[in-house]
Amino acid sequence: MASGSQQNVSGFIIQGFSDIPELQISFFVLFLGIYFIVLLGNLIVFLVISWSPHLHTPMYLFLQNLSIVDISFTSNILPNLLLLLLTQQNNISFLGCMTQMYFFLSLAGNEYFLLMAMAYDRYVAICDPLHYIARMSRRHCFWLITAAFTAGFTEPIGLVVLISKLSYCASRLINHFFCDITPLLKLSCCSTFNIELLIYIEGTLFTFNSFLLTLTSYIFIISAILKIQSSEGRQKAFSTCASHLTSVITLYGTLICLYVRPTTSYFLKRDKFFSLLYIVLGPVLNPLIYTLKNREFHSSLKKLRQKVIFFS
Template sequence: IQGFSDTPELQISLFVLFLGIYLIILLGNLIIFLVISCNPHLHTPMYIFLQNLSLIDISFSSNILPNLLHILLTQQNNISFLGCMTQMYVFVALAASEYFLLTAMAYDRYVAICDPLHYIARMSRKHCAGLITAAFTVGFVDPVAYLVLMSKLSYCASHLINNFFCDITPLLQLSCSSTFSVELFIYIEGTFLGFSSFLLTLTSYIFIISAILKIQSSEGRQKAFSTCASHLACVITLYVTAIGLYMRPATSYSIKRDKYFSLLYIVLGPVLNPLIYTLKNREIQSSFSKVRQRLFYFR
């Protein structure tokens, strides 16, 4: 894995930067995960979804950043074929799981705002667990076909992956066999699943915005919008970075630029999501204060 070896003078600086980012991701998401786990009052669908989102963000960054830190610190950038395929599979699986989990969260906000009287029935623990299970099942089953197709390609040209992790595009560039069928499959399935997730999320928010606009008082509209503002910010962050990385014109592709787009895609969501959900969320702030007081008490 080439990593950022084209800038050898910045290796130590990049190591410190990425280590700081990784620790922020771990700390922010771990706090949310533990606060929700320790407070029974937060065991509601919205916070259970958020807890799983934090788990995905921790796993997503941990799949890539520790190996990148090891490369930057030791300059040992070898990775086995099995390790590379595993990293690629986990990356795609967690990314897909996050898309569908955010879609489930959009449905949760739709029911809460558009059909509040039936919220308890429609978002029971059983239904909530079903949505989470479906998101992870689709996420981890979908990349199996990618893994099989990618592993059957011949890599006889260069073994240098011009990126800082095993992504699909750099691996396709290394193949000396025909990649047309693989690229076609990835494009069709990826577009279908990505568009399905986006369309479902968009449909939920069309109904949500329509319901909010029908509220008479400005205070009521503001209160209703605040319940879905955090989720909407996370969705926008995810889709904007994904579009910037994977849906640009072919003429604008640059290997060096793609590394930084990939980095932005990997770290921006996991860094911002805890901040987005905690800055204006009084329930999480209150629960965090209680957990902190307990820790000081035991200490």
């Protein structure tokens, strides 16, 4: 069946934003700037944490891995989009399309699971601080990070295999700027019921459950914070999880707006911009959210900058 689909189509044409040609150059400059901000912000976070031994605590180790995921997530989409805008070379091979879709889904899953692990870290720190060192040891952090990446890279395999076996006989034109699930399903000339069912099952088992566990952690966290007698103590406790909570709201807010609805309600031209927001908003904001008011991080960044200046 997979070979049958490839007989029908050897590759696809990515439409991108060619329906608004007068904005091609403006989009190229905008997306190049966004990609530069994502790379710069997340690389700084990764390097500062790597070179600062006193930052090798659970929260920063999770943040370091989140930076890797954010760089990889945008690098899977934006370079191809920039090339498309610059050269108008909008062909993508069948294998290239499936590969891009797989990494888009797996890296998104990695982000959900890492945020869930970070929520658990905040839960232990606030609700069970006496056992924090034991429950969040380096070995436990390693297993949490390994589990997050394993689940993220395993989850979409079945879905991508099924989509690769579809027959694409109607058109090769993907009305999007990358190989996403919905525009590919719309190109198929055979039933996609089983795939849509699998999407809802996996969405419930993985994405919804990760959201539910994250939400449950914050219910316990907020309950514990409200029991603190002093307002200063409550403010200090809340400040330790405010950055992560903001990141969670940003990610799941854009996810719900984009994907939590029937496929019949999708309007691809409009959803291109929602997809772009989903892809870039988290990677752009996460370095700012976690480091903007973080004195410990700024102190390490200052020391690292002084070392670089000294050696150069």
